[in-house]
Amino acid sequence: MADQELSRRDFTRHALQSLTAVALLEGLASRRLFGADVQPVVDSWLNELNQISKEVADHKVKDVEFQTSLEGLYRRVNLESLLKNLDFDRIAKDVNMPDHGAKSLPVDFKSVQGLSTSAVFGRQIFAMKKGRSVVPHGHDNMATGFLVLKGNLRGRHYDRVEDHKSHYIIKPTVDRSFAPGEFSTISDHKDNVHWFTAESETAFIFNIHVNNTDPSNPKPPGRVYIDPMGEKLAGGLIKAPKITYGKVNQLYG
Ligand SMILES: [Fe+2]
Numbered sequence: 191m192a193d194q195e196l197s198r199r200d201f202t203r204h205a206l207q208s209l210t211a212v213a214l215l216e217g218l219a220s221r222r223l224f225g226a227d228v229q230p231v232v233d234s235w236l237n238e239l240n241q242i243s244k245e246v247a248d249h250k251v252k253d254v255e256f257q258t259s260l261e262g263l264y265r266r267v268n269l270e271s272l273l274k275n276l277d278f279d280r281i282a283k284d285v286n287m288p289d290h291g292a293k294s295l296p297v298d299f300k301s302v303q304g305l306s307t308s309a310v311f312g313r314q315i316f317a318m319k320k321g322r323s324v325v326p327h328g329h330d331n332m333a334t335g336f337l338v339l340k341g342n343l344r345g346r347h348y349d350r351v352e353d354h355k356s357h358y359i360i361k362p363t364v365d366r367s368f369a370p371g372e373f374s375t376i377s378d379h380k381d382n383v384h385w386f387t388a389e390s391e392t393a394f395i396f397n398i399h400v401n402n403t404d405p406s407n408p409k410p411p412g413r414v415y416i417d418p419m420g421e422k423l424a425g426g427l428i429k430a431p432k433i434t435y436g437k438v439n440q441l442y443g
Pocket of ligand 1: 327334
């Protein structure tokens, strides 16, 4: 009788140990499936991104200072970990690439500790096929940055030197190739206009943006589509007409 009880107790203990082992293994497997083996790296990176975004949104730092901080973060990104965290392969597999322009894909950070409900920055992934573009546009009251996830692109930036009712006066600042891991940033005060064209079969860009970053700009945050191939002026400046999304997509999408 005592032996039977002992063995029953033994059995129960072993069973519980086994169940615990299985639960642990399953836990590990599912964590790995969702990229949790890289989670701490990405969690801290994204939370730091959120912190600098909050500082510029609260006007505690200037938008150009935010650009420097964002570039610092992009410079030390663990691209492989970020791709896993974004579940990039699954997202990229099913994309229906548009014939003109770039498709905006939503990015979900549900799995990131402490970020799901409090992220100050908006984010998305732009996807496009060869020859197609994130069309040329400037930004009002917004700071943003691109990070190439996959593919190669020609990236162009311009400073917005003057803002008139029907046109910008712009000055070219960047025109070069961008490979995975390379990045660029935008604010009202530096490199305000960008235009990215895919040079590989497909290209994917990670984008974050923060609104209301320039207290001196009364305009609401938003994109302003322009034609950067407008009239050439003295001193390397260009008169770039403001145009509609339909027109810019037709010309450069
Ligand atoms: Fe933009």
